[in-house]
Amino acid sequence: MARMATTQRVVISTIGAWFFGFLIFFPILWMVLASFKTELEAFAIPPSFLFFHWTTENYATVQERSDYLHHAMNSVIIAGGSTLIALLIAIPAAWSMAFAPTRRTKDILLWMLSTKMMPPVGVLVPIYLIYKTFGLLDSRIGLVFILCLGNLPIVIWMLFTYFKEIPRDILEAARMDGATIGRELVYVLTPMAIPGLASTLLLNLILAWNEAFWTLNLSTSNAAPLTTFIASYSSPEGLFWAKLSAASTLAIAPILVLGWFSQKQLVRGLTFGAVK
Numbered sequence: 568m569a570r571m572a573t574t575q576r577v578v579i580s581t582i583g584a585w586f587f588g589f590l591i592f593f594p595i596l597w598m599v600l601a602s603f604k605t606e607l608e609a610f611a612i613p614p615s616f617l618f619f620h621w622t623t624e625n626y627a628t629v630q631e632r633s634d635y636l637h638h639a640m641n642s643v644i645i646a647g648g649s650t651l652i653a654l655l656i657a658i659p660a661a662w663s664m665a666f667a668p669t670r671r672t673k674d675i676l677l678w679m680l681s682t683k684m685m686p687p688v689g690v691l692v693p694i695y696l697i698y699k700t701f702g703l704l705d706s707r708i709g710l711v712f713i714l715c716l717g718n719l720p721i722v723i724w725m726l727f728t729y730f731k732e733i734p735r736d737i738l739e740a741a742r743m744d745g746a747t748i749g750r751e752l753v754y755v756l757t758p759m760a761i762p763g764l765a766s767t768l769l770l771n772l773i774l775a776w777n778e779a780f781w782t783l784n785l786s787t788s789n790a791a792p793l794t795t796f797i798a799s800y801s802s803p804e805g806l807f808w809a810k811l812s813a814a815s816t817l818a819i820a821p822i823l824v825l826g827w828f829s830q831k832q833l834v835r836g837l838t839f840g841a842v843k
Contacts, residue, residue, distance in 0.1 A: 595819070595823075598812045598815055598816060599812070599816050600616070600617070601808060601809055601812035602625055602626070602809060602812035602813035602815075602816045603619075603621045603622060603623065603625070604619055604620075604621075604622070604625075604809050604812075605620065605622060605624075605809060606807060606808065606809045606810075608620065608809075609808040609809040609812065610808050625809045625810050625812070625813035626813050626817070628810055628813075629800075629810060629813050629814050629817065633796055633799060633814070635796065635817055638791055638792055638793045638795065638796040638818075639793060639817075639821065641707060641790055641791060641792045641793075642776055642792035642793045642794075642818075642821075643821075644707055644711070645707055645710045645711055645714060645775065645782075645790070645792055646714070646772050646775035646776040646792075647772065648707070648711040648715075649710075649711045649712075649714035649715040649718065649775050650715075650718070650722075650768055650771045650772045650775055652711065652715045653715045653718055653719045653722045653771060654722060654764070654767070654768060656715075656719060656722075657719060657722040657723045657726050657767075658726060658752065658757070658764075659752065660723050661723050661726035661727040661729075661730050662730060662752060662756060664676065664723075664727050665727055665730035665731050665733075666730070666735065666738060676723075676724065676727065679719075679720040679723060679724070680720055680724060682720055683720055683721070687717070687780050687781065688780070691784060694713065694785075695784065695785070698785060703785075704785060704786075705785070705786045705787050705788065705789050705790050705791075706786075706789070706790050707790045709785060709790070710781065710782060710785060710786060710790055710792070713781050713785065714775045714778055714781065717778070717781070718771045718774055718775060721770075721771060721774070722767055722771055725763070725766075725767045725770070726760070726763065726764070726767055728763075729760050729762075729763030729764075729767070730756070730760060730763075733756065733759055733760065737755065737759070738751060738755060738756065741754075741755045765829075769825075769826070769829055772822075772825075773822060773826070776792075776793075776822045777794070777822075778794065779794040779798070782794045782795055783795055783798055793817075793818035794818070796814060796818060797811070797814050797815050797818050799814075800814050
């Protein structure tokens with residue numbers, strides 16, 4: 568029999584949840600506050616939390632020095648494009664592994680997961696030489712391709728897990744009604760797995776948006792996303808904390824807003840299949 572939630576237990580749980588939530592969010596809050604400080608106040612010791620001279624000068628300087636909209640558009644195209652292409656490849660792949668497995672399916676899944684265990688720097692030189700040979704350096708297509716391949720194992724694994732929770736009898740009933748594999752994927756499987764598809768899309772969009780290693784090494788200006796935009800404020804002359812905080816705030820703002828409005832769908836997708 569489940570234990571009844573007493574008032575004291577609810578209060579303690581609520582306080583604990585708010586404490587850990589604030590602890591996780593505090594670095595972001597500190598970054599936002601630092602973006603409204605002067606450079607001297609940004610690294611002053613002891614630091615000031617709220618009582619300082621608020622200024623928007625850093626945002627004006629960032630916009631004058633860098634084309635924020637250009638970098639933001641690159642991030643949208645690269646992150647969105649790589650995620651959508653990965654989904655188009657992963658949906659049929661996960662379907663085949665979930666509903667038409669072979670004796671090598673588990674080995675293939677393990678092999679795909681093992682590719683994420685190797686540090687990206689281990690293949691930087693061959694990837695760089697390939698991109699240089701085919702003229703893909705500093706191009707959106709090149710970044711979309713490399714981010715798609717990098718996140719594809721995660722997308723397939725997540726969709727495979729979600730698809731395994733769907734009763735096989737439903738798909739067999741659709742086949743008995745004359746549904747082809749294509750119609751089964753589009754009209755039966757996909758609508759039932761919308762929570763899982765949505766959470767997979769959102770998580771991998773965030774991963775692609777925050778990817779820094781490949782974007783810093785394979786782009787310079789034309790295809791440079793917001794990660795390169797942030798890195799440009801770390802120079803040999805010194806680290807300009809206030810301007811770096813302003814650039815970082817501008818970079819995370821779009822994905823933060825997206826995550827805020829889609830958090831219910833994200834949680835629903837992550838718990839998809841957990842409760843029958």
